[in-house]
Amino acid sequence: MEAYRAQIIIACVGFYFVLCIVVGLWAMRRTHSSKDFFMAGRDLGIIVTAIAIFSSAMSGFGFVGGPGLVYRMGISSLWIIASTTIGYALCFFLLGKQLRKWAVARDSISLPDVISARYDSRLAGALTAIAIVLGVMGYLATQIAAMSTVLQSLVIGLTSFGELPLEYFAIFSTALLVFYCVTGGIIASVYTDLVQGVIMMVAAVMVFLAAIWLFDDGLPGISQILMNDDRASMSPWGTKGMVGCLSWYFVFALGVAGQPHVITKLMMTRRAEDARYTLPATILGYMITALLWITLGLAMRALVVSGAYPELVSADRAAPEFLQHFAHPILAGVVFAGLFAAIMSTADAFLNIGAAAIVHDLPVAVTGKHLKNELLWARIVTVLLGILAMLFALYTGDMVALLGAFGWGTFAAALVPTVAIGLNWQRATSAAACAAIISSLVVNFALKVSSVSIPLSIDPGAIALLVSIALFILVSLMSPSHVNQTTNSDDAA
């Protein structure tokens, strides 16, 4: 079986791709309107929503970058994982019912829609849409680049193909993504998320078992090897340091409530009461998939420091090298399918919210009217967005990284105050929402462009988030009170 390793991996990944296409075709039959396309007809059940939420948050970064961080820094990145329990609790406490209620009451089909309605401000909605489009381009281009690179490295294993150019794989990746997003919209996206989430969980558990079976004493044995090499790397702070780790914890915990690809799912549920069970299911799913992140990274670091495996060229090679040399071919196939699942579940969510921002939110913000034949335009723009992101990924180099800066931290700084506080505080004003969104874009972009070295490895997103929240509350308190007696009547209680 070892002789056919590359073929087995390709077969597993190929089977998964076919599954995505089938789901896309099935979802096409259920997509009749732009509400279906963007909001899945507001008919998602508990398990589908929970898996869609956690699999959108756990991108390819969790499967490749995460183990790489552990290999390089030791325990530090456990703070990102640990933030999920408080993060999702915050998200559901503040938005679990609120977002859905606004969406239903105003028939909103996107986050900027809700923000426009909440603040009675087209400008606030337009700024949110712009922040989303900028973030989408960065995220999407990064995901397409990652998918193409991994596909290329897999096909190189099949000697009959030789070395094909990266462009071929980028075109294939984009075509596959766009196909099921165009045919089935968000319905295809969330149901492929379901498949993807299950594959990710299975892959994570299998890798966890494979990694601990490599060492006589399992996880304690790995810890002992690493402590003997460098005690600090196994301390709670790893090598990033105390303040840096706490800044990660802060921005990832609070930031969940500002991720449009995550919180938009809360607007799609069948019943508001489902949120009660969606929260624990989401956390459980994320915790299971995080097993891969931690154990694979620790196992590779222990294998290298103990001399059982040669030094890695780069930390990001931790996951691929482990799968290539220590995993059964079928396990490697499932995990590679899981990796594509992680990449694609994030990418499809961004394609959908990006298309919504362009087709639905910006025209409304500028003209005050919806486009005619919105569903057709949504499909056209999804194709165009996919192509544009692919071109960004292939030909703009640093620009992708620059737009990538409009990632987690920018969404957190822009949307946590605007949505999480704003939907729960009657006094919040549209001027404050605009100030928070603009400050998040300016602070994050300025920190990225100027390449400022922030002391103690503090995450720039944490600074941007604190600034935007403080600004949001200050501006709201200083603005003339625009109290709508019925918007949040219970606030007055």
Added chain:
Amino acid sequence: MIMDTPRWLLLLSIALMGLIAFAAFSYDTPRAIPDAHPKFAAMEIGGQRARDDVEHWHLGLGLGLVMIAYFTAFLTLAAGHTSHGTSLRIATLAGAGLFAGAFALMMHASREYAVLSENPTTLGPFPAPTTYLCAGVWLTPLVFTAIYCFGFNLWFAAEDDGNLVTTQSAEGAIN
């Protein structure tokens, strides 16, 4: 209440910014990059940053506790949507107390671990402070998930849904 929750959040935001600024000035070498592993180029070790952290242990404790207070203030924003807001605030504060206690325990264990002269042993899968990180900082906040699930009907579903948003002025809105 003396102040409403958003004002607490503003105060805590300023406190957090102040603590971060204080940390940046109180470390001897705040811009030091992590030390490279002596044998493996793609790996880092704790080095000087880890030694500095032991000296500034109290700062981490303070920063973490203010952060937990910040998260708690965010969670209590939800109490504005229910007529049982006081009991939700009390339950959330109790959970926050547990969370803060678990965090303080992890901080104490991490200092002990750093200054320990002999070879440390593991507690469960990891050294003691890292196990406390998993159990205390990762798992303890599940108490808020429990509050959400078990108190859902009382605190989160009891609100009069029809009273929210539906009669908001359409002026300037999307339609």
